[in-house]
Amino acid sequence: MAEILGKINSIQTLGTVDGPGVRFVVFLQGCNLRCGCCHNPDTWEMGASEEYSALEIAQRAERYKEYFGNEGGITVSGGEPLLQAEFVKELFVLCHEKGINTCLDTSGSILNENVKELLTHTDHVLLDIKYTNENDYKAYVGCSFKRVLEFLEFLNQNNIPTTLRQVIIPSLNDSEENISLLNEIIKKHACVERAELLPFKKLCTVKYDKLGLDFKFKDLPEPERKQIDNLSAMLIKR
Numbered sequence: 001m002a003e004i005l006g007k008i009n010s011i012q013t014l015g016t017v018d019g020p021g022v023r024f025v026v027f028l029q030g031c032n033l034r035c036g037c038c039h040n041p042d043t044w045e046m047g048a049s050e051e052y053s054a055l056e057i058a059q060r061a062e063r064y065k066e067y068f069g070n071e072g073g074i075t076v077s078g079g080e081p082l083l084q085a086e087f088v089k090e091l092f093v094l095c096h097e098k099g100i101n102t103c104l105d106t107s108g109s110i111l112n113e114n115v116k117e118l119l120t121h122t123d124h125v126l127l128d129i130k131y132t133n134e135n136d137y138k139a140y141v142g143c144s145f146k147r148v149l150e151f152l153e154f155l156n157q158n159n160i161p162t163t164l165r166q167v168i169i170p171s172l173n174d175s176e177e178n179i180s181l182l183n184e185i186i187k188k189h190a191c192v193e194r195a196e197l198l199p200f201k202k203l204c205t206v207k208y209d210k211l212g213l214d215f216k217f218k219d220l221p222e223p224e225r226k227q228i229d230n231l232s233a234m235l236i237k238r
Contacts, residue, residue: 006057006087007049009042009079013064016191019103019124019163022029024061028088031080032108035130036216037139038168039138039204043079058094073101073123082106085114092121104140108151109143116154125155125162131173132181140172140216148207156189164195168228178232183216198233199223 007029012018015025027040029049042048061074074095076088081104092102104118105126119125128140129148137145155162166182168174186192200222208215 003053004087004090005051005053006084007046008052008057009040009049010234011050011057011060012065015075018075018077018105019073019126020101021069022064022067022121023072023103024064024068025073025075025077026057026061026091028076028078028081028084030083031078032083032122033080033109033142035107035142037130037169037200039157039201039207041204041211041215046083047230054090054094058100061095061100065098068101071101073103075103075105075126077105077126080107080109082110082115082118083143085110085112085118086105089114089118089121092118093113095151096121104161106151107141107143109141111147111151111154117156119158119160119230122160125160126153127155127162127164129164129185132178132185152185152189152191156191158191160191161193162189162191164192165198166195166238167198167200168231169200170223172220172224172229174227174231176231177232183236184233186238193238194237195235197228197235199225199228222231 009027009029012025015023018025025108029043029045030046081088095102101123103124104122107128134145186195205215205218
């Protein structure tokens with residue numbers, strides 16, 4: 001059987017914002033979505049990447065194991081890592097053999113048998129809930145919100161610890177109504193340990209210009225820190 005190779009965009013050795021504790025973060029290449037607020041358009045296409053075996057990545061992560069402490073470990077992000085679910089599963093199996101905690105950072109837009117198998121080897125999920133209604137998902141993401149909720153329900157049924165994340169974009173999801181709907185999602189899913197609101201940023205404009213792509217949200221303002229704090233205060237705490 002041929003070895004599965006992962007298409008990798010980049011690696012961050014000591015990340016502190018990609019899951020619990022200090023993380024070895026692997027950004028995979030390829031994404032099935034085209035989010036208006038995407039910070040990493042360079043990860044969209046599968047072609048522009050380097051290939052590594054799961055063993056190569058696991059061995060590199062192991063070098064940093066002493067920095068992980070009790071909570072840290074490896075996080076696989078993207079792009080969309082669920083597009084390479086078989087590779088990520090193999091990587092997570094190897095990491096568990098080395099005593100390394102595993103975390104998956106995903107949009108939750110894919111749920112097939114390969115993804116379900118991957119999730120049985122996943123210790124924590126960072127789930128990006130981009131909006132809280134179907135219309136915005138179809139307009140600004142390119143998939144159905146129902147698909148994401150089905151993914152979250154699978155996490156809940158299998159008791160997989162989850163952090164919900166949402167990028168706050170002025171005029172689109174910076175309302176009390178959105179936070180109220182997000183709280184309803186949290187209430188219904190005991191697997192959700194916490195929720196985080198992140199500010200929309202436009203530093204990525206340089207990437208879009210370099211790639212000759214149109215940044216759809218370039219004319220939207222960035223939220224003020226106080227606004228993020230006020231909305232965060234409304235979130236259910238666990």
